[in-house]
Structures are given as structure tokens and as C-alpha cells.
Amino acid sequence: xxxxxxxxxxxxxxxxxxxxxxxxxxxxxxxxxxxxxxxxxxxxxxxxxxxxxxxxxxxxxxxxxxxxxxxxxxxxxxxxxxxxxxxxxxxxxxxxxxxxxxxxxxxxxxxxxxxxxxxxxxxxxxxxxxxxxxxxxxxxxxxxxxxxxx
Amino acid sequence: xxxxxxxxxxxxxxxxxxxxxxxxxxxxxxxxxxxxxxxxxxxxxxxxxxxxxxxxxxxxxxxxxxxxxxxxxxxxxxxxxxxxxxxxxxxxxxxxxxxxxxxxxxxxx
Numbered sequence: 001x002x003x004x005x006x007x008x009x010x011x012x013x014x015x016x017x018x019x020x021x022x023x024x025x026x027x028x029x030x031x032x033x034x035x036x037x038x039x040x041x042x043x044x045x046x047x048x049x050x051x052x053x054x055x056x057x058x059x060x061x062x063x064x065x066x067x068x069x070x071x072x073x074x075x076x077x078x079x080x081x082x083x084x085x086x087x088x089x090x091x092x093x094x095x096x097x098x099x100x101x102x103x104x105x106x107x108x109x110x111x112x113x114x115x116x117x118x119x120x121x122x123x124x125x126x127x128x129x130x131x132x133x134x135x136x137x138x139x140x141x142x143x144x145x146x147x148x149x150x
Numbered sequence: 151x152x153x154x155x156x157x158x159x160x161x162x163x164x165x166x167x168x169x170x171x172x173x174x175x176x177x178x179x180x181x182x183x184x185x186x187x188x189x190x191x192x193x194x195x196x197x198x199x200x201x202x203x204x205x206x207x208x209x210x211x212x213x214x215x216x217x218x219x220x221x222x223x224x225x226x227x228x229x230x231x232x233x234x235x236x237x238x239x240x241x242x243x244x245x246x247x248x249x250x251x252x253x254x255x256x257x258x259x
């Protein structure tokens with residue numbers, strides 16, 4: 001079982017987002033910052049659970065991108081949707097470029113100087129986003145989460 | 151609702167994907183979540199934080215303060231319907247006066 005600290009976002013990351021939101025001369029009290037920290041984690045759970053419901057309604061078990069968009073509509077946070085669609089296009093384009101670079105690398109007898117990879121690593125904790133395109137159930141050793149044949 | 155900004159490049163999230171994934175994984179009702187979905191939830195969370203903080207800041211500004219306090223966040227949660235899911239997470243603080251009055255009432259019954 002994860003502890004609450006395992007489920008909270010790193011303080012520095014949140015501080016940067018919060019700071020970027022407010023004008024220069026404005027500060028945030030510690031208690032207010034903690035509230036935002038908790039809210040962020042709860043939001044992830046809330047959105048994911050809603051997206052899960054959307055996935056079920058659509059007849060599949062894995063939460064797909066469209067389920068997340070549907071979920072945002074369901075919870076009334078429609079303001080985010082347009083921007084998120086742009087993000088998704090950019091993200092998909094980046095992933096495609098990375099794949100193309102990798103296959104070019106593989107076909108050539110090459111050195112391994114994959115610059116894109118280091119950019120991704122700097123931006124997110126997990127440099128290989130593709131590796132997460134796996135069923136959570138497959139990865140976990142928890143028997144209750146193994147894919148069942150129905 | 152107020153508008154918001156992205157704090158990073160469009161295709162990339164500043165929130166650690168592994169942490170987002172772990173929070174999602176805590177929910178035993180969730181069977182599986184694609185990598186794209188994790189990215190979208192992560193990005194949506196950034197927008198959400200941005201939105202929540204801005205709303206809180208509006209209350210501070212209304213009070214002519216340059217420091218956003220807990221009570222501003224609580225007021226933001228109370229005033230916006232889409233934030234109802236946070237009502238237990240960021241409750242309005244109850245003053246000591248109210249709690250002791252409630253305690254007196256209980257002991258008299």
C-alpha cells in the first residue's frame with residue numbers, strides 16, 4: 001500500500017506551477033500550498049475514476065484518450081478540453097517522431113546518439129513513455145489484477 | 151471559469167508521469183490505463199491546479215491581500231460547483247468559537 005507521501009506530487013514541481021500561475025509579487029501561504037497539493041492528487045483520482053466509468057460505458061476496460069476527454073465533459077471542466085486536445089496532438093506528434101528516429105537508428109549501423117530521448121528525460125520522469133503502453137494488470141503481480149478471460 | 155496557461159511545452163507534462171500512474175493505480179476499480187491517458191490526466195491536472203490557484207487568488211485580491219491563504223482556497227472550493235469534489239479536502243475552517251459552542255450544546259442535551 002502506498003503512503004500518502006508516495007501519492008503526493010513533489011513539492012518543487014507544484015511550487016513551480018503555482019508560482020507560474022500567480023503574478024510576481026504574490027505569495028502563497030504554506031497551508032494554502034498544502035491544500036493545493038492534496039487537491040492535485042485527489043483530482044487525478046477523480047478524473048481517472050470518471051474516465052474509467054466512461055471507458056466501461058464505451059465497452060472497453062483500458063482507459064483511452066477519448067475516455068479522458070469524455071470524463072472532463074462529465075465533471076464540467078470543459079474549459080480544459082480545447083487546450084488538452086492541442087497538447088494531445090503535440091504529444092502524439094512527438095511520440096511519432098521518436099519512433100521514426102528509433103527505426104532509422106535501428107536500420108542504420110549507428111551510434112546511439114538519440115538527442116530526442118534526453119529532451120524527453122528532462123521533461124518528464126519517465127524517458128520512455130512507450131513503455132507505459134502496457135496493461136497495468138500485466139505489469140502487476142497482484143493476482144486479482146491479472147487479465148481474466150471472460 | 152478563468153482561463154489558464156500552460157507552464158511547459160504542449161506535448162510534455164511537468165508533473166512526473168510515474169506519480170500520476172501510481173495515484174491512478176491505487177484505484178482498484180481501474181483495470182488499465184494507456185500511456186496517452188496518463189499524459190492527458192497529468193496535463194489536465196496542471197490546468198486544474200492553475201485554475202484552482204487563480205480562483206483562490208481572486209479571493210485574496212478581493213481582500214486586498216498579496217498572500218493567498220488557506221481560507222481563499224476554501225472559498226474558491228465553496229463557490230465553484232465543479233470543485234464540489236474537493237469540499238472534504240479543503241473544507242472551510244471552523245472557528246474555535248463555533249466548535250466550543252457546539253460542544254456546549256452537546257453537553258446540555
